[in-house]
Amino acid sequence: MPSISRIRSLSYLASHATRIAEELVMNVTPFFITRDGKACMVIENVKQFREKESLIAALKIMALGEKDRMQGKDISAAESRAQLAAARQRRK
Template sequence: MSFIANIKSMSYLKGHAAQIAEDLERNGKPFVITRNGEVSMVIEGIKQFQEKEALIAALRIIALGEKDRLQETGISVAESRARLLAARRRA
């Protein structure tokens, strides 16, 4: 993991929240927070969170398309292009 160097305790988080926020904004590497020696949470910056959420959404769309392809319930590229062209003409 690329963020292995950013392992901090819960007490560090409590006392250094502002510093953690600055570090996240500056370098984007998430922090692993431990409680009683066990990993408790991961803190990441909003930019990284949004990028991850966008990637997950894209992967879901790809997975749905693959499911349709395997079930042969999707539409062809030609049909898709024709629908897009028709929609653009209506707009």
Template sequence: MKLSSQIKPISYLKAHAAEIVRNLGEQREPLIITQNGEAKVVIQNIESYEQTQETMALLKILALGNRQIEEGKVVSAEAVFKRMRDRKEPC
């Protein structure tokens, strides 16, 4: 994805909103909107946004897991399975 082709001024957004929405759905690439020459917002289609949010959630889970490992807050798989077997009631 080449972002330089996806940068437009806010006046372009105002004049071509329907076309932009249609293109975002087809291309799945974000559009950067500038105001007074500065990048101000990023517009993307809903599927890309949802995928980004899911990716961020997974990265947060990984970071939390890494932090817990570093802090020694871990239990061996063997201990977890033993605890599960001990809790299971006989049939």
């Protein structure tokens, strides 16, 4: 549940965008924006957004790897190292 102090209306956002942007620099807690009393968007700072996107990408890679493992497409650590070494050699 978001903190009440971080919930703002869409009209507040429209008239105080600069203030919200400044607050996001100082405090990484996102703002929850409402329209007609219902949540319609979340505004967060860029650093927090990038960190979250990186985490999502890492989780997707892990999920794809697990899917491959479950389908018997996995390889050993030694095979993986050999593939990486071969790829590095091809780039040179």
